[in-house]
Amino acid sequence: MDRIRITGGSELNGVIPISGAKNAALPLMIASLLTDETLELHNVPRLADVQQLLRILSNHGVDHGIAGKRPGQTAETGQSIRLRARSVIDTTAPYELVSKMRASFWVLAPLVARMGSARVSLPGGCAIGTRPVDLLLMVMEKLGAKVDIEGGYVLARAPTSGLKGAEINFSKVTVGGTHTALMAAALADGTTVIDNAAREPEVVDLAECLNAMGAKIAGAGQSRIVVEGVAKLGGASHTVLPDRIETGTYAMAVAMTGGDVLLEGARPVLLQSALDVLGQSGTEVTATNEGIRVRRNGHGIAAVDVTTEPFPGFPTDLQAQLMALMTRGKGTSRIRETIFENRFMHVQELARLGARIRLDGDIAFVDGVSKLTGAPVMATDLRASVSLVIAALAAEGETTVNRVYHLDRGFEALEAKLGRCGAQIERLSGEH
Numbered sequence: 001m002d003r004i005r006i007t008g009g010s011e012l013n014g015v016i017p018i019s020g021a022k023n024a025a026l027p028l029m030i031a032s033l034l035t036d037e038t039l040e041l042h043n044v045p046r047l048a049d050v051q052q053l054l055r056i057l058s059n060h061g062v063d064h065g066i067a068g069k070r071p072g073q074t075a076e077t078g079q080s081i082r083l084r085a086r087s088v089i090d091t092t093a094p095y096e097l098v099s100k101m102r103a104s105f106w107v108l109a110p111l112v113a114r115m116g117s118a119r120v121s122l123p124g125g126c127a128i129g130t131r132p133v134d135l136l137l138m139v140m141e142k143l144g145a146k147v148d149i150e151g152g153y154v155l156a157r158a159p160t161s162g163l164k165g166a167e168i169n170f171s172k173v174t175v176g177g178t179h180t181a182l183m184a185a186a187l188a189d190g191t192t193v194i195d196n197a198a199r200e201p202e203v204v205d206l207a208e209c210l211n212a213m214g215a216k217i218a219g220a221g222q223s224r225i226v227v228e229g230v231a232k233l234g235g236a237s238h239t240v241l242p243d244r245i246e247t248g249t250y251a252m253a254v255a256m257t258g259g260d261v262l263l264e265g266a267r268p269v270l271l272q273s274a275l276d277v278l279g280q281s282g283t284e285v286t287a288t289n290e291g292i293r294v295r296r297n298g299h300g301i302a303a304v305d306v307t308t309e310p311f312p313g314f315p316t317d318l319q320a321q322l323m324a325l326m327t328r329g330k331g332t333s334r335i336r337e338t339i340f341e342n343r344f345m346h347v348q349e350l351a352r353l354g355a356r357i358r359l360d361g362d363i364a365f366v367d368g369v370s371k372l373t374g375a376p377v378m379a380t381d382l383r384a385s386v387s388l389v390i391a392a393l394a395a396e397g398e399t400t401v402n403r404v405y406h407l408d409r410g411f412e413a414l415e416a417k418l419g420r421c422g423a424q425i426e427r428l429s430g431e432h
């Protein structure tokens, strides 16, 4: 199993190109099930999750090919993929595939919308919490599907007349639920009104792509989305938006080590709350024509208090990275996690590097320390793993991060991007 070795203490200086967003690319790829024409996606990051989803989609009958490079595209700035579900050959998403990646559960809506029924394994509870799907099933039922759970599988059947537009009011903001509602309502008969919809940029990206495919969706990015169902969707070409979580992660890495880095292609509006928090911590953040420039020279890191919230609030996917930064803050930082009940798995690993963190329910109190020291660490999820990388970059001596496959799920060319900016980081292949 690969490991990453980091020798801390170097500043980061230079340019980091920002990849396409994993959390947008996955639902966009799934949207290919809604049409028998070709969906061409550009700026798709090269990630383990993308490869895994291609396997899952193949199982349903989606052919895929890698399209030619576009001008300016490099090995670290994604790929163009063509997806075509000429016919759906299997409407079952089996446990062995779905359990490996939670986002694959989202095939439920397009399969039912296009084929009339689907059988999809319940996703496993993962390392950050229980991850229920009751609200996604509520969406399918509201649109007229009959939903049963049998032997760990969700069986959803549309009436013979197909799904029918409805009013959906989410009791809680859910990104997966909103993706599900958009994909199912796009091909339903009549109008669907979605209230308390997730406003995440990845929802907007999906809605824009669906509209390019012929859907009639208005209001994505706001709490109320209105979908006029259409009889058929067609092919389209769409570019995945830049990854706001990758952007915030590298911004925090620079805040941690000091230095001056341009996050090329990043868009401030996608993560304004996180950039504001970085500003409060004493990091200089400037929007430029090329992206976002992040600098910290000389000043210490100020402790900040943060609560994770749905967009436009501070994202749960940056909570672990901020906590890593706060381990070197001046004073005590209070970080509250409100989205997932078990997303503090990084705390005990950060402690191995010398961090002082106390947990009280959904709040972590981080007492800044004057130095961290390298150690062997590992994490059980993607963002927790990268928080250890951030801490290691500022720790004295050597840190080895185990279970690198978590990082490969969500960070394209991590070592190359950080290494070019001066980090001492390398992958040790196949060692234990």
Ligand SMILES: CC(=O)N[C@H]1[C@@H](OP(=O)(O)OP(=O)(O)OC[C@H]2O[C@@H](n3ccc(=O)[nH]c3=O)[C@H](O)[C@@H]2O)O[C@H](CO)[C@@H](O)[C@@H]1O
Pocket (backbone or CB within 6 Å): 023, 130, 131, 132, 133, 134, 135, 136, 137, 172, 173, 174, 175, 176, 177, 198, 200, 309, 310, 311, 315, 316, 317, 338, 339, 340
């Ligand atoms: C609102 C939010 O921040 N969503 C995050 C969530 O999206 P993801 O789509 O995974 O999760 P949801 O947005 O659906 O979940 C938000 C909240 O709703 C709850 N819930 C969800 C579905 C359901 O049927 N029933 C239910 O109770 C969840 O337990 C959670 O507390 O994780 C992703 C991966 O970390 C992040 O990129 C998303 O930003």
Ligand SMILES: C=C(OP(=O)(O)O)C(=O)O
Pocket (backbone or CB within 6 Å): 023, 101, 102, 103, 126, 128, 317, 381, 382, 383, 410
């Ligand atoms: C937890 C994440 O991914 P997933 O929802 O696919 O588990 C994430 O993107 O931080």
